[in-house]
Amino acid sequence: MADAYDLLVIGSGPSGQKAAIAAAKMRLKVALVERRHGLMGGVCLHTGTIPSKTMREAILHLTGYRQRGVYGDRFRQKRHITMDELRRKLSSVVQHEMDVLHEYLDRNQIDLLMGEARFLNPNTVEVSRPGHTQQVTAGKILVGCGTRPARPPHIPFDGETIFDSDELLQLKKIPRSMIVVGAGVIGIEYAIMFATLGVEVTVIDGRERLLDFCDREIVEMLMWHARSLGMVFRLGEDMVRMTRTGERTVIVELESGKRLLAEAALFSAGRVGDTDGLNLPAAGLELDDRGRLWCDENFRTSTPNIYGVGDVIGFPSLASTSMEQGRRAVCAAFDQPFSAARNLPYGLYTIPEISMVGKTEQQLTKERVPYEVGVASFREIARGHISGDETGLLKLLFHRESREILGVHCIGETATEIIHIGQAVMSLGGTMDYFRDTVFNYPTMAEAYKVAAFNGLNKLRLAKMSAPVVMVSTGGEDEILSEIDQLRRELVHEATAAV
Template sequence: MPDFDILVIGSGPGGQKAAIAAAKLGRRAAIVDRPDALGGVSLHTGTIPSKTLREAVLYLTGLNQRDLYGQSYRLKDDITVADLTARTEHVISREVDVVRSQLARNQVALLPGTGHFLDQHTVAVRDAAGQDRVVTAENIVIATGTRPARPATVEFDDVTVMDSDSVVSMERVPRSMVIVGAGVIGMEYASMFAALGSKVTVVEQREAMLDFCDGEIVEALKYHLRELAVTFRFGETVAAVERHPRGTLTILASGKKIAADAVMYSAGRQGLTDGLDLDKAGLTADKRGRISVDEHYRTAVPHIYAVGDVIGFPALAATSMEQGRLAAYHACGESVGVAGDAQPIGIYTIPEISFIGRTEDQLTDDMVPFEVGVSRYRELARGQIIGDAHGMLKLLVSPTDRRLLGVHCFGTGATELVHIGQTVMGCGGTVDYLVDAVFNYPTLAESYKVAALDVTNKIRQIDRLG
């Protein structure tokens, strides 16, 4: 008889939810991870510290209040790293306690150390002293997460040349900064440092950024960041980064040179699979360390599952949690509901971006007719009260059956607001529900009614002429 019904390697969001879901179903569950890494990358260097840092930046800079109190408004003139990290350390400490409590309350065994396969049902857990404890399991879930990819040609010192892990423990706020990569992480940090007053240059080898988002909303973000003195260099690759006593020099392949206090690389992530001895379990990873899975999150070995960032896109904490739950349910033979393919995406730039469903470009490529309804925060009483003149909500609606095809939001609270649209879409509702619903006033949620009225008026005009 195996030691556990489910053994999870990694205690990040996906691993936690897999182990707890199995325990709730009455199975013997265990998690393998280092004691100092409980909660995974998400809790220690990823989602939680970066989003907490963002809140500290918004609060201390007073950025969101400047439309009301003037562009010179700041809560604190000289913002130090200590100011920013105090809040982060507090939140991480509390969250570690929450994770530990949840695992204990659900009787999930915590095996301290790092795991590697001995065979398809056996894992050796190596502790801090280098001693191995061998455990067996009927099912195994790989939830080891990722680390930032570091180009071999760049010499990182984690002080002036950093990645997205080391930037959260930086020594000082740089006056100028080069961010390599205009993906989600790169743009989140670009907006944070720009809000702090750093002169930020973003270098991206592609011709656009966040190309999976709505084009109009990406343009709005670009405009907002340029207002904060962010410079974009699209279609450019970094040839070299030089460290000097007085800063860094980033040399682009085109010959341009950018002087800055610091450089942050955000050029993709690498799956943490190199120490797992996957071959002993009959598994392989791709060149980025990612593991392929099927719709149930099973690997090529049916009783071994993989969830979270280690399987690739979308690599978000929210989706990782759900993947962990679904993997555990499948392993335990428990049926699950079908939530549909649409998952909300949240990007914590300043301002936030969030969406669910398809974009205008995707619908056009798929030859799906749609109509657009827009609401702008500056036209809402709540938008005026909070001082957000940039925010907007966009609804993409089918003119035939009036169902929501996509919801795209930019501005304060976007990652919260999107869930109203998600609920309507998930329940098969139409835009008429939003037209008839009464929303609290004044709220940002009212933007749904305004956008719904906008789009239904357009559809009515088309129907009259048709």
């Protein structure tokens, strides 16, 4: 006889675990399916977010990157760094996160089912592992099985010379040169990490622009940083062939006829849904050409009792948004009220970091929104100078009339942290006046908001002062003089506030 649950969650990544916990808080009977005990936490914990960010932190520490502007090359030991050193902290971080996850599941009385999940019908799933098979039924089923790297058959992967982003973490040694095929978020993050280690990195991508969902100026600054590390970009170029010659040589041939050589190659041209074994047709579900599920705005699939969340449903494929999707899907499934976040942040852990919330300049221009820009360079911020980050930038986009914050964009160390100040002000309906009038600790990177606010409001002031004054009044001379005096006081007030 099948075990019965209110909710069955397939996948223990960020979306699945948060969905299961949210349902348990509603006093529902919940089960969570994961393939193997050692993979609790999903791709995020084992081959994605946590490992790559742990490695990034090790690279910044061991290369002395953060102190480059203060102490120079004396603190750089790039040629002596090994992959074992980069992995040293990884196992302890992963184990700690797994322990925390198990504690959450136990505390919320969520049943953990180990094995491969396979749909028998829209309400029944078979969970099997060696020597054991069981059937589980559930009123609602949530699919959060994540993705895996795309591995085209014509790429001769060997895990050492030619590898994907999962295999990169297990490299035996750091190559002297590397070709990265695919400049999406994962590809560009790893490319810049290895360039920081002194590896000669060439990036190939068929698109003319990188990270087109980000602010264009921010991306240009990132590419400037990357080129300063010696990186070479081959944009608008498609790869046609990749071959391995000898033990440590890879040849990549481009459609344009170029031939590139390197010791190693990372193929990072997209990810596909990890859905092969789920037998989704039995549940009435179809996949797109990348193995991803379609969902509506409430994360409901074409089968009414089945929901999809996380990377398996596509963009933005971030751990932070996946967690929110899991909670929202459960609330929608069980008719619970939910106040959705209005402004979701994006964080890219490149070197330096990039983070954003709200609209870009390109979007506002296309929508014909009258906006102005306030900018603060980190070299203007005392804390930025102290920490050696003098090339970072904070941009505030705001409405010229209402002064409402429309977008916040940042590049530099701590960008993924300080973005949340702008996110909070946007979500609460704040304006540029908040940043102008509030007091920030000194010295802090948060002070960049005040500098950017003064910069943006100064532009409004100068535009108003340079515009011809046209007075239209039906009153007498005294009333006209009063209106002129009022305008003068407004200009003086803004000029004083902007000092």
